[in-house]
Amino acid sequence: xxxxxxxxxxxxxxxAQIQDGEFGPGxxxxxxxxxxxxxxxxxxxxxCALDVLEAAGLVVRVHGxxxxxxxxxxxxxxxxxxxxx
Amino acid sequence: xxxxxxxxxxxxxxxAQIQDGEFGPGxxxxxxxxxxxxxxxxxxxxxCALDVLEAAGLVVRVHGxxxxxxxxxxxxxxxxxxxxx
DNA sequence: TCGTATTTGTTCGTATGTATC
DNA sequence: CGATACATACGAACAAATACG
Numbered sequence: 001x002x003x004x005x006x007x008x009x010x011x012x013x014x015x016a017q018i019q020d021g022e023f024g025p026g027x028x029x030x031x032x033x034x035x036x037x038x039x040x041x042x043x044x045x046x047x048c049a050l051d052v053l054e055a056a057g058l059v060v061r062v063h064g065x066x067x068x069x070x071x072x073x074x075x076x077x078x079x080x081x082x083x084x085x
Numbered sequence: 086x087x088x089x090x091x092x093x094x095x096x097x098x099x100x101a102q103i104q105d106g107e108f109g110p111g112x113x114x115x116x117x118x119x120x121x122x123x124x125x126x127x128x129x130x131x132x133c134a135l136d137v138l139e140a141a142g143l144v145v146r147v148h149g150x151x152x153x154x155x156x157x158x159x160x161x162x163x164x165x166x167x168x169x170x
Numbered sequence: 171t172c173g174t175a176t177t178t179g180t181t182c183g184t185a186t187g188t189a190t191c
Numbered sequence: 192c193g194a195t196a197c198a199t200a201c202g203a204a205c206a207a208a209t210a211c212g
Binding site (some may be wrong): 031032034047050062063064065066067 | 194197
């Protein structure tokens with residue numbers, strides 16, 4: 001209800017951790033499987049959460065490697081203002 | 086294999102139709118179910134195809150209604166240059 | 171207002187392919 | 192080669208929004 005979709009909640013959670021500095025630029029984020037277990041959701045849902053961060057321009061995917069915090073290239077990124085609602 | 090992912094092929098197909106004028110701005114696109122039947126894929130795959138167009142800024146979603154061709158608001162959209170490969 | 175049909179939203183599960191380490 | 196991780200694709204189910212009669 002108040003919590004909304006799980007995947008957006010997880011995405012917001014991860015985003016907070018990134019912006020908190022728990023994950024720096026270039027750091028590898030936890031993968032789909034680890035996230036699915038940590039939050040008690042399916043792998044699909046964990047994937048959706050990571051997709052939100054990717055769409056927000058916060059992370060980048062690397063096939064066979066994982067997802068990493070996008071190294072800031074342009075200082076004009078409206079990244080922090082993206083609504084994860 | 087040689088043809089690549091189905092969802093990207095379908096997305097490219099739809100994009101061509103849009104840019105061909107078969108669907109004008111504001112027009113409602115075929116939904117996930119119609120597309121899944123037309124192309125013989127699952128609803129999930131059809132959804133992925135439509136997601137590509139949405140990510141490309143070509144269409145917008147409306148819950149309970151469907152997806153429509155985005156009415157062009159800004160003429161600076163690098164839309165046509167998006168690679169659907 | 172209510173009920174129904176349609177469509178998208180969210181979530182689960184599974185399988186297989188491909189890329190990296 | 193084997194383990195890990197993302198890529199693609201199938202299926203199913205119920206929720207929520209919208210439109211219409």
